[in-house]
Amino acid sequence: MARQAGTSRILIFGGTGYIGRHLVRASVSAGHPTYVYARPAGPQTRPSNLDLCREFRSISVHIIEGELEEHEKIVATLKQVDIVISALAYPQVPDQLKIIDAIVSAGNIKRFLPSDFGCEEDKIMPLPPFQEFLEKKRKIRRATEAAGIPFTFIAANCLAAYFVNFLLHPHDPRDDIVVYGDGEAKAVLNYEEDIGKYTIRVANDPRACNRIVTYRPKSNIISQHELISLWEEKTGRTFKRVYVPEEDMVKLSQTLPPPENIPVSILHSIFVKGDLMSYKINEDDLEASRLYPEMQFTTIDQLLDVFLTDPPEPATAAFE
Structure with missing residues (x-):
């Protein structure tokens, strides 16, 4: 892959996953030599993942097959790149400690973006099952900082x-x-393709080094009731709204076995407590739509139009 002047070489872990594929496509579109570290294909590999790897190879993505336990292979791969982005799914979040160890050994990485792509975990306190979920991500943040690795x-x-x-x-x-709840809590919904594009931009932005960047464009802040009403306008249909009271969700979080208690706790945090909007973004904080006013997030209105004309397929795993 020919390297253009001024471009960074980007390695993505979890590049065939739900959000990872958007990062890979955005990286290639932005002209970055792009590498994906992926598990070797085997009998359990989904056909969709094989198709995705073929697509990636067709657009000159370097795919390195290996396991996260292969320290020397990861180090050798890291020495070929500048920036590392992890998009590993929740079960693999603790395995990022192996990536951190390899980054320290390689000694050349200019920026590491661990697998967050959700809420701002250092600023919220959800129900215990989700709190335990987030604690694994916090541990990766603290390990990154302790290792002295430049991060975003x-x-x-x-x-x-x-x-x-x-x-x-x-x-x-x-x-x-x-x-969920009374339907009035505000959430922030950002289109996956936009998250990919903005993340690649942020990964290369000196202003974002050793900082947290929040994606909270005003046009993408919406309550459940507003979302349903907008969908009713788009479809010309009327929907019956079936309410799940907050106390029922709290009880479910306490009685469902792990990991079934995690999704209900996430829904409680986002759509009942409104945790995504529970803290202020000050002028000195980094917010993506303010960082890049020339770029445009897909609005909720525009996203629903996408669902009317060419609906994206549902994710294969809950809260991946």
Whole structure:
């Protein structure tokens, strides 16, 4: 892959995952020599992942097959790149300690972005199952800082296409929609393609080095009731709103076995407590739409138009 002047070489862990594929495509589109560290294909590999790897190779992505336990292979790969982005799914979050160790050994990485792409975990206190979930991510943040690795932490908030699929179930004809709590709490829904584009931009921005960047464009702040009403306008349908009271969600978080208690705790945090909007972004904080006013986030209104014309497929794993 020919390297253009002024471009960084970017390595992505989890590049075939739900958010990782958007990062890979955005990196290539921005002209960066792009590498993906992925598990070797085997009998359990999904056909969709094989298709994705073929797509990546067709656009000159370097795919390095290996396991996270292969320290020397990871170090050798790191020596070929400048920036490392992890998009590993939740079960693999603790494994990022192995990536941190390899980055320290390699000694050449200019920026590391660990796998966040959700809420700003250092600023919220959700129900215990979600709190335990976030504690694993906090541990990676603290290990990155302690290792002295230049970093950017991303608070991308909700993955919009995933949550539109989850909340509105646009692929089936049901006439009822579940509302969590009273439906009034504000959430932040950002389209996955935008998260990919902004993250690649942030990873190369000196202003974002050793900082947290939050993705909170005003046009993407919405309550469940507002989202449902907008969908009703788009579709010309009327939906029955079925409410799940907060006390029921708290009880479920206490009685469901792990890991089933995590999704309900996430929903409580986002759509009942409104944790994504529970803290202020001050003028000296970094917010993506302010950092790059020339770029445009896909609005919720525009995203729902996408679902009307060419709906994205639902994610294969809950809260991946």
